[in-house]
Amino acid sequence: MRVALFPTCVNDAIHPRTGQAVVALLERLGVEVDFPAAQTCCGQPQYNTGYRRATEPLVHRMADAFAGYDHVVTPSGSCTAMVRDNYPRIGARARAEGRGDGLAKAAESLVPRVLELTEFLVDVLKVTDVGAYYPHRVTYHPSCHGLRMLGLGDRPRRLLEAVEGLELVELPGAEECCGFGGTFAVKNPDVSAAMGADKVSNALSTGAEVLCGADNSCLLHIGGTLRRADAPMRTVHLAEILACTRADPTGADWGAPRARGTA
């Protein structure tokens, strides 16, 4: 099986290891991964801040970049939700404004093929034990978009529970937003910081070493709050945990070149 990877712009620029982990994980599971270089950003920051028209070229770009792939896999619940929930709205609004069908068609072609990583693993590959090894005490923060817009349900938890050596501990108030909210974090910094502080204090109460999530933008905010507090906890993307193995427990070899199709 050949899939396109949409690591997201945040991961491309700031957390490349998450993209590398997805590649390592999927190749280990026998999936051939492509990275269409024409991709950039899904447009979520612009759209959610009130710049709908500015996202339109990006809808076209996403549709074109990923044309021809059955599955587009992305390690971000919020970017998946952007495509799935908002692209059809953007298309419909353009149509209602008398600017033709092009955008709606582009959205329509893309929407059913974009999957969040845990959806792809559990629903398409039908696997929950991915052969990972991660001997740490971990707590999981289910980000809002994955939780409520995508309805990821217990997929991430099932994947984590199957990881060898991993001790999963409950996060109090797990379903509550961490306070990132894209540009909310800078437009309403005090409320955002207050929410982040509460999330961090709940996380620290678990005694876990690692706070795991499936959206690096939330982890950027939580991790930044943790580091500012010099707290004994780090944030790690779910994909990076699933990509760790007994042979490579720290992901040191993810960067290694690998011949295509020989996974």
Next chain:
Amino acid sequence: MSDTYLGMPSFPQAAKASTKDTRLRANLTHATRTIRDKRARAVAELDDWAQLREAGKRIKDQTLRHLDDYLVQLEQQVTAAGGTVHWAADAAEANRIVADLVKATGETEVVKVKSMATQEIELNEALAAEGITAYETDLAELIVQLGDDRPSHILVPAIHRNRGEVRDIFTEKMGEWGRPAPEGLGDSPAELAEAARLHLREKFLRAKVGISGANFMVAETGTLVVVESEGNGRMCLTLPETLISVVGIEKVVPTWRDLEVFLQLLPRSSTAERMNPYTSLWTGTSDGDGPRDFHLVLLDNGRTDTLADEVGRQALRCIRCSACLNVCPVYERAGGHAYGSVYPGPIGAILTPQLRGTASAIDASLPFASTLCGACYEVCPVAIDIPEVLVHLREQVAEQGGPGHRAEHAVVRAGTWLLDHPAALGAVVRLAAKTRKLHPKRLPIAVARAWTDSRDLPRLPQAPFRDWWKKNRP
């Protein structure tokens, strides 16, 4: 809405103070969490909640589509039952109508049933200007009125106050408004309730004019409905000789059958009760029973404008249950006052800017007072997609180009150009990665400082993902 709240600082500024008010935060957290958990249990009892929610949404949407027809039908039925209907385009007109009606009775005092519509138009202040004193009789509204305070929650207007604060307000202020609080009043709920009971009873028995809102109006019979927990509203609805009800035009439902749906959705969503303790219904007037004179003031005040907006009109489905406030992490930290309106929380963030427009700093900031986490949409008993409307209103505010938005637009335009040119984007990201050792941990410019005041910036990687890919997967 009238302009008392105008001149409020924008939401981020108002919230700056409230996030640091530890007593307020503690009061709010305790109250919202308690009611949130109770509501979840009450809703879980019903197997058909999802269908009820869908039915509530459909009835409201269908009614809004034919609102003009149902309002005319309602007017005919109210008139036929002996009531009088008045139409008010805005707050000023509604206040004028009510003040004239009260003056015509020769009275200078009225008792009030808790009502969001009369707060929205700031009726009490308008009546006071005409020499008429309006007494709030809902316990929480009484606390707000005595404390010379503003409501901070739709259902529990004094949610920001704890028992000790309520005791102090009662002790200091009750005497100025009527019967004083008993000597040595304690702060137990029973003592506080008894003090309020004694204070209010005197007013119920004396009042000749009652003023209310309504939760629903039934078009087919001209019946109005008020649901409540305390029974104080029922006193005001039945004892006075004249009853004046001020109701938003969106509160109409076509038939009695429709009430079946809402009388399940509303109490479970708001007070987490299977059924509210008091449900009062009245149709016009009848001899020897209840008020002899009944006036219904139908309030527009921005509602038809809201109805004209395809995306935003769903806010008019709202049945004022306040479930969205109780689950909102932003409301919980900022408090209700920060929203600068009688409608705080997520519903306030979409309703207020639609009813009032987005010209003022506070109204323009409200659509941004959310992380779009979706918890409000999930609990809404009439499925108002609040995040969708927030984003829609953000677009309007961004387009109107108020403070900050012109510069922001330029940044977004440049950003979009970059994002539509992957090679240029790659160069920028690469440059950022190469210079990462030079990046400070805290930044001087305002936007960046908003981040680094409380959080560290991420450490940039040695190279972006796309470079790793090019090198390792050629």
